[in-house]
Amino acid sequence: MNREQLIEMIDFTLLRPTATKDDITDFCNTTIEHGFKTVFVNPYYVPHAYSMLTEHNIKVGVPIGFSLGGATTKTKVAETEESIKNGAEEIDMLINLGALKSGDFDAVELDIREVVKASDGLTTKVIIETALLTEDEKKAACKIIQSAGADFVKTATGFNGGGATMEDVRLLRSITGPDFGVKASGGIRTYEDAVNIVGAGANRIGTSGAVALISGEKSSGDY
Template identity: 80%
Template sequence: MNKQELIDMIDYTLLKPTANKDDITAFCNETIEHGFKTVFVNPYYVAHAHSLLSPHQIKVGVPIGFSLGGATTHTKVEETKEAIKNGAEEIDMLINLGALKSGELDVVKYDIAEVVKASEGLTTKVIIETALLTKEEKIAAANLIVEAGADFVKTATGFNGGGATVEDVELLRSIVGKDFGVKAAGGVRNYEDAVNIVKAGANRIGASGAVAIISGETSTASY
């Protein structure tokens, strides 16, 4: 995998809660400089990022229900709609972990499906926080995501412990099949990590340390 192939695969992220407007501006300029195709910022900054990046055909994505997933479906849906109005072109929602842990699979599926509907055809990824789940829960979650009509299963936020592992990516790929999206996020810190995670089956990577990764360095960021 060459550098450009990796750049095309990375969602560059700046989601830390203390990021200010100047940080977002610098982040967007860095995105343009290095040629990343998609960025993720918190909902408050979607409009600002979109204004800077849309002239360069760079997509702005937004996390929904971030970073715990426990918001109601109505809240997630309204958050999605507002983000789209502000310029968001990709949606990464966090699964309702409490409902999953309670065995309320219909609730989990409905939650995802309603956000997918609100996304109106935009690429929608669903974060499952693999480090917090049993193998059986990972399997159940991945199947629900496919059934609910989303486009990707995503490993983690990087904010709740753990992150993408080769083993988890291989498992998720085996569940969703070859044509579904698998996004690895959390813990991909260098070029070697990225290559290994792609070999395992990921076709998208989320990283706040993307510049270090493509430069052959090691990022200290966990998300």
Template identity: 70%
Template sequence: MDKKEIISLIDYTLLKPTVSKEEIITFCNEAIEYGFNTVFVNPYYVSLAHSLLSSHNIKVGVPIGFSLGGVTTQTKVEETKESIKNGAEEIDMLINLGALKSKEYDFVRNDISEVVKASEGLMTKVIIETGLLTKEEKITATQLLVEAGADFVKTATGFNGGGATVEDIELLRSLVGKELGVKAAGGIRTYQDVIDMVNAGASRIGTSGALAIIDSIQDQNNFLRW
């Protein structure tokens, strides 16, 4: 994959809790310089990022229920609505992990469905935090988000341990087929990581290390299996 193809797959992220306004401005300028399609910032900075990026046709995405997922459904819904009002164009929501572990599957499905509805047709991805789940829980979580109408399944936040693995991406892709997207996120730091994830079935990559990845790309030829 060449540099342009890699850039088109990446969601460039800056979600650390201590990020300053000045860092967001620098981050947005980097997104413009490198030509990323989408960036992700915390809800507080959506309006600022949108004001800096909208004229460059760069979407601002927002994490909902970040980074633990345990807030109420109504809180997630209101956070989604306010973020959209402020300029967010993609939604990455975190599943309620406690409810999933408690086998409260109707609640989990509804939690996702209500955010999907509040997103009003915008791209909605559901983070299932694969590093904290058994294989059976990964399968169940993916089935629930499909039933709830989400557009993507996403591996991880990168804040709760674990991250994207080739095995998990292969599993998630096998579960959703070609109908839904699979976003690999958490611990993706190198060009080879990106290639491995895409070969395993990822259609989007989330990383805060996007610049280092792009800058490391040489004239390499890599064959994509998927």
């Protein structure tokens, strides 16, 4: 995998809770400079990022229910709809972890299905926080996500411990099959890490350390 191919697969992120508008401006300029195709910023900054990036054909993505996943479905749907109105073109939602661990799979599926519906055809990824789940819960989550109509399962936020591992990515790929999206995020520090995680089955990478990653340096970034 060469540098250009990796750039195509990266979701470049700035989700730090203390990020200022100037930080977002610098982030967007860096995105343009290096040719990343998709960025993720918190909902408040979607309009600003969109205003800077739309003329460069760079998509702005947004996390929904971030970073705990415990918001109600109605809240997640409203957040999704407002973000889309503000320019968001990709949706990364956090699964309801408490409901999943309670075995309330119908509620988990409804939560995802309603956000997918609100996304109205935009790419929708569902974050499952692999480090917090058992293998059986990971398997159940993948099946629910596919049944609910989302496009990707995603490993982690990077905010709740753990991150993408080779073993988890291989497991998610084995469950979802060859044609479903698997996004790896959290803990991908080097170009070699990225190459290996793609080899394990990921077809999208989320990182705040994208510049270091493509430059062959060690990234300190996570989600």
